[in-house]
Amino acid sequence: MAGNRPSSPAMNSLDLPKPPHETRVVVAMSGGVDSSVVAGLLKREGYDVVGVTLQLYDHGAATHRKGACCAGRDIHDARAVAETLGIPHYVLDYEDRFRESVIDRFAESYLSGETPIPCVECNRSVKFRDLLGMARDLGAEALATGHYVASRARPEGGRALYRALDPARDQSYFLYATTPEQLAFLRFPLGERPKDETRALARELGLAVADKADSQDICFVPQGGYADVIAKLRPEAARPGEIVDLDGRRLGEHEGIIHYTVGQRRGLKLSVGEPLYVVRLEPETARVVVGPRAALATRRIRLTDLNWLGSRAPDGLADLPVAVRVRSTREPRPARLSWNAAEACLEVELVVPEDGVSPGQACVIYADDGPRAQVLGGGTIRRIGALQAGAAEAA
Numbered sequence: 278m279a280g281n282r283p284s285s286p287a288m289n290s291l292d293l294p295k296p297p298h299e300t301r302v303v304v305a306m307s308g309g310v311d312s313s314v315v316a317g318l319l320k321r322e323g324y325d326v327v328g329v330t331l332q333l334y335d336h337g338a339a340t341h342r343k344g345a346c347c348a349g350r351d352i353h354d355a356r357a358v359a360e361t362l363g364i365p366h367y368v369l370d371y372e373d374r375f376r377e378s379v380i381d382r383f384a385e386s387y388l389s390g391e392t393p394i395p396c397v398e399c400n401r402s403v404k405f406r407d408l409l410g411m412a413r414d415l416g417a418e419a420l421a422t423g424h425y426v427a428s429r430a431r432p433e434g435g436r437a438l439y440r441a442l443d444p445a446r447d448q449s450y451f452l453y454a455t456t457p458e459q460l461a462f463l464r465f466p467l468g469e470r471p472k473d474e475t476r477a478l479a480r481e482l483g484l485a486v487a488d489k490a491d492s493q494d495i496c497f498v499p500q501g502g503y504a505d506v507i508a509k510l511r512p513e514a515a516r517p518g519e520i521v522d523l524d525g526r527r528l529g530e531h532e533g534i535i536h537y538t539v540g541q542r543r544g545l546k547l548s549v550g551e552p553l554y555v556v557r558l559e560p561e562t563a564r565v566v567v568g569p570r571a572a573l574a575t576r577r578i579r580l581t582d583l584n585w586l587g588s589r590a591p592d593g594l595a596d597l598p599v600a601v602r603v604r605s606t607r608e609p610r611p612a613r614l615s616w617n618a619a620e621a622c623l624e625v626e627l628v629v630p631e632d633g634v635s636p637g638q639a640c641v642i643y644a645d646d647g648p649r650a651q652v653l654g655g656g657t658i659r660r661i662g663a664l665q666a667g668a669a670e671a672a
Contacts, residue, residue: 291464292430293418297323302464303412304421305404306330306358306366308351310479310486311423313358315466317482319421320362327415328366330355331408333375333399334497354486361483369411371403378402380497384510387503390558391637392538394451394605395495401454401584409462419464424448427468427649428460431588436460438586438652440643443471450605453641453655454584504535518563520547523556523572534558537565540573540633554633574630578603580623580640580656587644587653591623592616599653600646601625603634609646623656634661 293300297319304316306328320326330352352368359366379399386393404422412420425441426449435457441447455463467475479487498506507514515533522528529547531537536544541555545567553567585591594616600609611628625640641655 291319291324291419291421291466292436295418298325300419301325301327301415301417302419302421303327303329303408303415303417305408305423306355307423307492308354308358308486309423309492310484310489311425311467311475313355313423313484313486314475314479314482315421315423316358316364317362317484318466318478320364321482326362326364327417328355328359328362328364329408329411330366330368331371331375331403332368333371333403334380354489358484358486361485369408371407374407375399375403375497380510384507384514386637387507387535388511388514388560389637390534390560392635393637394639395497396451397454397639400452405455405459405463409459412462420462421464421466423467424452424465425467425472426452426465426652428463428465433588439468440648440650440652441468442649444608444648446472449643449652450602450639450641453586453639453652454582455586456584457586460586504533507535508533516563518565520545520565520567522553523566523568528553528567531565534560534563534565539635570632573632573634575632575634575661576627576630577661578625578627578634578640578658579617579620579660580625581659583623583654583656585654587642587651591654592618592621594623600643600650601627602639602641602643603631603658604638607631609641609643609650611646612642614642634658636661 302319302324304312304319304326306312306316308330316326316328332352356366379395382398383393383395409420425443425446427439427441428436429439431437438449438455438460440449476487514535517530517532519527520529520531528549537555537558539555539557542552545553547553551569554570554573555565556568556572557566559566583591594614597614599612599614601612602609610631613626615624617624636658638658639655640658642653643650644653
């Protein structure tokens, strides 16, 4: 079965200078269906494929739970796929690197009153820095992954990043921090395919993971219990404090700001006669500030840790019209960019205000709001400007 040709069109070329039979490609195999299909298709095209799986953490029962990745069950599945395909497979223990680069930063960010995205940092550092370096050491011409995002060669050289063909699977929000140098070495063969076609190909390739469920939670956070993980890493994080309104009036108490995120409504345990939402968190005073939904409306965002992929330098922008995404679950919305020369940072003005914009989240910038738009770059939301007079800017 694994030797049959797929009924779907052949996968796009990897845009590599040598023919497949002279080209080694390392595939980052997570143990899921997507990366397994990438390995299978590249093997069938004649590439010298080497599978590499990262062991990033080990949380006991979480190692085998559904919805996880990069742990025991998935390592076993990746190894089994490699055996089916007849390719070499290596498991790299990156637990220490993952803890330092991702988990520790995640905890510190939460303690600072932010809502971090560890998947972005994992891609930026552990996967696309450390693993990419290992791929080069193995003599590979490229590192291929199962992400749903597309890259294409630029006429002037280098590669550009684009949203995937399937908008429901697009992962460009989590890959905006990929540097131009990394992008030149990376390949994303599934960016032009819908998910159902990927599963069909897995069956044609005879892969046992064809019907395996997709990973959903943050890998090192069992059952979505962020506060439990942070409290274990930083016992001092469970610092009680006050819940106050926009004018500073005390409404109640809480058991630690790590239990709250901007935009949250449930779990406040307040009886004031109107729905209230978390507007901002104040780590210095351990206060949770709440207000009506209108207080969440945000028009201006200031970004730090900028990663720019566009051909036009960010400090040369002057009211550039773009589309931006402020959460992974939202579609890109119209906005304008400007460069703040005084503070050397990029500022975003949303055409229509957004609710629940939170420091620590990513703001990803696209050339337009189309389904296959180019990714121009993005950064970490550090400061937001609220519309309501009573909702001061959160630094």
